[in-house]
Amino acid sequence: MDVNLLHNGYVTATVAVEANETDACCIPSVVPALSAEEAQGKAQAFKALADPNRLRLLSIVKASESGESCVCDLTEPLDLGQPTVSHHLRILVDAGLLNREKRGTWAYYSLVPGALDEVAGLLASL
């Protein structure tokens, strides 16, 4: 990070010096752009969505009338083993997209309100 900040601070001057040789492809942006840490965090959110089966899980939970689904209802339609579904659900919970609530024998998953909109907002603020 400190490396990037330092680098970007001097980029303009460096380009100006070398311009009289051969260069002149274009004017580099003065904006430091997304930092490595910000990019890492945002990419993490998209990683959670970058799997078809996780998208289907989210879709099922979202479509559920009660707003929550138990794992049994999530395992069947996906044609995946129970450990695999559990693994995907864990990733979605860790990403802050799903809530997990255990009641008795069963575990119920529900959408975290506004979480998907928040991810959509990440795109606008790139």
Place this chain on the structure above:
Amino acid sequence: MDVNLLHNGYVTATVAVEANETDACCIPSVVPALSAEEAQGKAQAFKALADPNRLRLLSIVKASESGESCVCDLTEPLDLGQPTVSHHLRILVDAGLLNREKRGTWAYYSLVPGALDEVAGLLASL
């Protein structure tokens, strides 16, 4: 999908039969949810965004005043080798997020208008 419809159509009865045994976790959604193909396609879009360096590339292109950036300006600030940047740019172009235009010696990349919003829309229509 037809399988799901069939399944869901009879789930109520099935549950009713087994209900007097042990079951009754919850009412499964009647909605067929996202199909495997739709999910695959949407996941592909998020995969393109699921890398911090690709997000930074998009950020730099977006922040550029002229609306386009040449590869040289994209390689430096990312601290990556030139082939790697070229590889990431290819993924973003293939995902329909960036346009590539070669003028003379240099290649210029620009945001495809509305492409990011379209991805954001995918989240709303899950």
Place this chain on the structure above:
DNA sequence: TTCTTATATCGACAGTCGTCAATCTAGTAG
């Protein structure tokens, strides 16, 4: 033509990811 430079492509390697079988944990029923 030959030389140089910008960018893309290829091949290889390490690390990550999705999946499953086996096991563990924690509730419920008897």
Place this chain on the structure above:
DNA sequence: CTACTAGATTGACGACTGTCGATATAAGAA
């Protein structure tokens, strides 16, 4: 208590991904 069941965790394996060095391509300069 034991037996059963829902779900999570572990370990392993194959597939995919990000990265780089080397090379190829293509365009301008000499």
